[in-house]
Amino acid sequence: MKPDAPTAEAGSFDEDWFLLAHERVGSPQPVAALDDVAKRIGCNAFDLWPPLTDEAMKFLLDGGYGLIVYLPGSPKMLERYNTEGRGPYFTPPSMDFIETEARKIRTLTAALGRKVWWDVMPEFDSSGHWWVDRPRPSGTRQEAYRQWRDFYLQLEPLGRYLRQTPEERGFNLLAICGLPTATHYAYGMGVEMTLLERHLESIGDLSTGICFLRGAARQYDRPWGIDLSNWRMASNSPTEYTEDMRLSAGWSASHTRRHLFISYMAGANVIRLEPLVLIAGDGRVTPSGEAVREFASFTKRHADRGRPHVFAALMLDLYHGFAPKCGKWQWSRTETVWRGSIPYSAGDHMVDNFLNVAFPEHWKSGTTPGAPWASFAEFRKMLAQGLDPRPYEPMGTTRWGDNLDVVLSNASVEALAHYRTIILLGDVRLEGELKDRLRGWVEQGGRLVVSLPQVDAGDAELLGFAPWGGQGEGSRSRWLLDGAVYEEPAYTYTMVEPMTARVLADTLQGDPLITRNKLGTGEVIVVTADHLQSTDCQQLLRIGTRLVDWLLARDALAEVKGPPVEYLVSLGPGKVIVTVVNNSGDTWHGSVVFPRPTGSYRAVEWVADEVVSHDETSREAVAAVSIPPYDLKIIALEATARRFPSWPAEG
DSSP states (O other), rough: OOTSSSSSSOOOOOOOOOOOEEEOSSSSSSSHHHHHIIIIIOHHHHHHHOSSSSHHHHHHHHHTEEEEOOOOSHHHHHHHHHHSSSOOOOSSHHHHHHHHHHHHHHHHOOOOOOEEEEETTTTTOOOOOOOOOOOOOOOSHHHHHHHHHHHHHSSSTTHHHHHHHHHHHHOEEEEEESGGGGGGHHHHHHHEEEEEEETTTTTTOHHHHHHHHHHHHHHHTTOOOEEEEOTTTTTTEEEOOOOOOOEOOOEEEHHHHHHHHHHHHHSSSEEEEOOOSSSSSOBBOOOOHHHHHHHHHHHTTTTTOOOEOEEEEEEEOOTTTOOOOOSOOOOHHHHHEETTTOOOOHHHHHHHHHHHHTTTGGGGTTTTTTTTTHHHHHHHHHTTTTOOGGGGSOOOOOOOOOOOOEEETTOOHHHHHTOEEEOOOOOOOOOOHHHHHHHHHHTTTTTTEGGGSOOTTTHHHHHTTTTTOOOOEEEEEEEETTTTEEEEEEEEEEEEESSSOOOEOOOSSEEEEEEEETTTTTHHHHHHOOGGGTTTTTOOHHHHHHHHHHHHHOOOSSSESSSSOOEEEEEEETTTEEEEOSSSSOOEEEEEEEESSOOOOEEETTTTEEEEOEOOOOOOEEEEEEOTTTTEEEEEEEEOOOOOOOOOOOO
């Protein structure tokens, strides 16, 4: 079935279709303005606030445009938006109003299929409208999860719609999350697609967000997307421009542009643009509009973008409640889960420490390091006078690329089959049905990484060593495959006696730190250092970083060499694509190294659509790359013989 075929079925994770939706707040919807954005900018979908007018519906149907309807699925929520928001958006805020709009959405879905989405839970986990009178999650993590979930499921008609299938209700439901914590839970509650809000200081960075959301979408076999907010807390306003098109508030066009390209190449099915002035009142396209127009053109030229080569997953416990730290909200900087209600465990520190290595400085998102202003007014004045805001819009780098997913402990056998490596993080326990699922996955060729607190002493056959004994302390480690020695922060470990397991790393005194046990065609890798981190829980051990370097290099389709940078790798028929994003104020000089394909091939930079030169060895093709500050390039190695392997041979 084609992705845009009329149907109420949402489609699967692997279907590659794309909507670029521009939000229009309020009603009635000015069709002339929508048409202008479609034709001059290139948006192929719109986000409209009801009531939907007959004129707007005809415009969508005649043009075949996509639609996201911004309508909370509960009269209680509508009333809060009206009284706490900026105006009477939903009138009257009643069950009848919701059901009337539902009939319109059903009609549009019958004609346009999965191009139509009802945003029935907009920013439900982060917006203040949803949190009034809500019980604060408390008790155990399981209790916090159930309290949080049941709040939404008991709202009507939202709960009823979530319990129905798309065929039963006649339309597809969408949720927008503010925090990565809720992405898996939103799918679990019953929506067909989840978007994650980014491009806003208070909620976190794009890389860790994609890691959680894309993993959730793959776990539930559903599409996903990114909601790009246009609000900037530093100016207490959306992005605005002066009459001479100087930025006077909000975000630089570069910040928006990089978010667009990263989201698209990471596999998003939808990018939603919250109110962003693309075309000024006098008809001129704004710098933000130029960035979106360039991006929209790119998506049409490169609709066959490949799929992100994500072969490794991080597994958390179903009830984790963990959100990556970010710069603005006080509770998000504290060491707590479930929105500040439960203190970190050693396992939560493990998750935090791992993310800090995988996505260096991700937590700086939302901060303004070295900012020369002290107030909203000063920031706006400096922008209007020509201040370059890009140094004060930090985005991080990626050690292993934007090529990791987060899945939860309830992931199905089918979902696990997508990954070659799974690393257990946090308080997840290898027991019960999860142990059976992961054991079967390992026997079929998977590589499982566990820390001793996550397993039981009775798992000797699985782990490859006898029940362990005493505790030890260390401050150094050694990678035995090449003898490299690492100075470590103080750490504790458990002493084990290998039987079938092979030792990959030790303490220099011969005590195993990392072991590798063959099981079927796969292997179980065990870390004896407590949660792979220092005794004070403040950092991941260097030997742990070396382990992940080694594991992920075995399946990599390309390597990015040079100073730290953000990148991601995609795979398409006959091509490997590497997106490299320079989030720094210096020109980035490096190279992209591909395994050399059999037959003829060429290297192409996709943004400019230019062939680029490359060097060759007997086994590699190497493209030298220079990227200006706050810019990006997408390098594709395109083989006419289409002989790129799905999985490289192990080294």
